[in-house]
Amino acid sequence: MLKSLKIASPKELSKKLVTEYSFVLSFILLVIIAASVNKNFFTWTNISNIFVQSSMVGLIAMGMSMVISAGLIDISVGSQVAIIGGFGILILNRTGSAAVMLIFCIGCGFVLGSINGLLVTKGGMPSMVATMAMQGACRSVINHFGAGGPFTVDKELFEYFRMLAVGGIQITARFKIPYLMIIFCAAGLLFDVIMKQTKLGKHIYAVGSNETSARLSGISVDLVKASTFIITGMLCGIVSVIYASRTTAVAAASAATGYEMDAIAAVAIGGTAMSGGRGKIIGTFMGVLMFKMISNILTAADVSTYLNGAISAAIIVIAVLMQNLQNRRNRN
Amino acid sequence: MLVEMRGIVKDFGPVRAVDHVDFTVDTGEIVGLLGENGAGKSTLMNVLAGSYPANTGETFINGQRVSITNARTANQYGIRFIHQELNLCNDLAVFENMFLAEEITNGFVLLNKKEMIRRCNQIFERMKVKIDPRIPVENLQAADKQLVEIAKALLFKCELIIMDEPTTALSTHEIENLFSIMRQLKEEGVSFIYISHKIPELFEICETYYVLRDGRLVANGKFGDIDENGITELMIGRQLADDEFSRHVNSSREEVVLSARNLSGEGFKNISFELHAGEILAVTGLHGSGRDAVADALYGVIPYKGEIIINGKPMKAGAKIRAFLSRGIIMVPRMRKERGIHNDLSTYDNISMGYLNTKHKSLFIDKKAEHERFLRQKKALAIKTEQPQNPITSLSGGNQQKVILGRWLETDSTVILFDNPTQGIDVGTKFEIYHLILNFARQGKGIIIFSQEFPEIFKVADSCLVLYKGEINAALGRDELTEKNVMYYSTGANLEGEKYA
Secondary structure (H helix, E strand, C coil), X not given: CCCCCCXXXXXXXXXXXXXXXXXXXXXXXXXXXXXXXXXXXXCHHHHHHHHHHHHHHHHHHHHHHHHHHCCCCCCCHHHHXXXXXXXXXXXXXXXXXXXXXXXXHHHHHHHHHHHHHHHHHCCCCCHHHHHXXXXXXXXXXXXHHHCCCEEECCHHHHHHHHHHHHCEEEEECCEEEEHHHHHHHHHHHHHHHHHHHCHHHHHHHHHHHCHHHHXXXXXXXXXXXXXXXXXXXXXXXXXXXXXXXXXCEEECCCCCCCHHHHHHHHHHHCCCCCCCCCCCHHHHHHHHHHHHHHHHHHHHCCCCHHHHHHHHHHHHHHHHHHHHHHHHHHHC | CCXXXXXXXXXXXXXXXXXXXXXXXXXXXXXXXXXXCCCCHHXXXXXXXCCCCCCEEEEEECCEEECCCCHHHHHHCCEEEECCCCCCCCCCEHHHHHCCCXXXXXXXXXXXXXXXXXXXXXXXXXXXXXXXXXXXXXXXXXXXXXXXXXXXXXXXXXXXXXXXXXXXXXXXXXXXXXHHHHHHHHHXXXXXXXXXCCHHHHHHHCCEEEEEECCEEEEEEEHHHCCHHHHHHHHHCCCCXXXXXXXXXXXXXXXXXXXXXXXXXXXXXXXXXEEECCCEEEEECXXXXXXXXXXXXXXXXXXXXXXXXXXXXXXXXXXXXXXXXXCCEEEECCCHHHHHCCXXXXXXXXXXXXXXXXXXXXXXXXXXXXXXXXXXXXXXXXXXXXXXXXXXXXXXXXXXXXXXXXXXXXXXXXXXEEECCCCCCCHHHHHHHHHHHHHHHHCCCEEEEEXXXXXXXXXXXXXXXXXXXXXXXXXXXXXXXXXXXXXXXXXXXXXXXXXHC
């Protein structure tokens, strides 16, 4: 067996838990709180619900992890979901096929992501500015075509199309694994492998860590940066189909608003450095779940849903502060 | 007596970085602090300047026991630390930088620019330098930035200036200028602690030396009582004869691996040369002579006009780095920190980066192959680390440089470009790198080393191109390779009359 792959001693393991995986501690803490507030917390229905509710922001957060690890940011994701979803429903109603809609939506995501990528690489724009422009443009165009109102799935397609969001694999009468839970977990696994075990993943970290060194190593920095936007765009395409399926309508003005901030927050809670170069997909995965658990706890504790934002904000601040303190201690 | 440190101990976790060191600086004295990387020089100075608290030990200023806990108190005692990486804000003007956090105001809010500029000019006059305080720092040469840092120190009460490797980015002429300013300040009673790896400089400017090794003080004394070999021996703790390199045998063969024809670009023009297999060609020149630009052009980093021919086949015009890599040209870049390493990434990843870009074909990265790559390079280059999964920054500078070299040895190469390969590396590792370079030549690789340090060039080079104002001023063979010749041609003395000779 390789020396470096040997199982670490418990002492090393606990040190690593505190330094590199502090998000796991926050996660456990939150589970304990959730379980004590909500006595139904450990039921399968509740747990699978949390996964289902996390799936949309979760998929986007996977892409956001890549973007941020490359030292960039993408705040256009919410608007991308809205515009792709709106037009996607038009396609669905025209063709009656969810598969065609899915391909169309992923294609749109590819195009929008490519535009973001081109603006940032060839246009030399800061990613914050480029994606802000994209955010405004997408929302405005879909508002124009939808006159601010919803794009609705045709009545006769309801049953068929809703299956994606509400359906699942029935194991026993009371035990069903929802499709969305499967999709979310599979995406988490896939992106973890991409970031850790493929050339693209290593190159993303390399670019985020030191762009000049990456260029001198022969990495096509522009291509790497553009890929992160394109992958995120394609994820937005998939999410827009899920969104349409869950709500059977995409409201032009309000659909998926705030997704960008939720995704960025999940990435931050998960321990990814906002400056790029460092981060873990498992952290983002747990970060997304933590977000949904908070609202789960608040509902069970009968706290006004208006306070959701404030409490989420507090959790973000505490989680990131903990990481910073830890980093500072490591440095000294 | 100005500053006295007694029995200083500083631990970082289980590592003892400084171990019971006594250190004294007298008024108007220039003290050289020597030691290999990781010997504890910077740590000791950080303790003195209040960046780190010492575990035990005492500091006295003029006989009074003091406790310096942060940079502000250090400044109040007149101690100024000029770090190796300059702490200047590039976008701000010179005077804004000099008064940063100590701005002079009219009453409460508005800045008194006039007064600040006047005070800056005063200091520059005292130092006899010409820098306009109103221009942005980014428009300054590296040497002038260094001078601004010193001027900033002199603006306020300043009795001791600590300089950590101040000359790495400076040309010989600029170093002379810096030294004359230091000597002048010394006359005025300012003391210096001077940290450098360049031993001839230390002999020139310093009176007394302190040598640290593994955190301990191994020797101190006067530079007058010791020679360069003696100092080197003290630093590395073993004999390393310089003359082993003078038996250097040229192993170059007939075949030309790289030739450049009339290369021109920003900062250089009409560069033509041929590099044979097994030949080590040095390219030297002062700061701003186009040395950096030529290095970049030969690796596709910056655009050029003219022709580069590798193994008989010309490169396509406008070829990028990847094209050069695929033709077997690799480069160990200058400024390791900014251009070489990925500081967040592990040693594994840093080594694998070259392989992944050029030879990796399968979908997934094989952990086992990655580990084998590491072991192979660790053995070949004697990289000192047992935990390759840790960030590369846990390695010393010399070992980081070896990792970057190892990154490229995992690809197939015929030409290796070394761009200032031993910058900020301790003496022991420098020698190891010279040996490696000679070995690569023996294996038949063509090697170009871009350097400004003559001792380095002399140790390895078969021939040497001297650049001046972007053009080749002289091509020296091994038998013509003397420090005097290199200096003569790199200052352009042959072109601009004898007064510069």
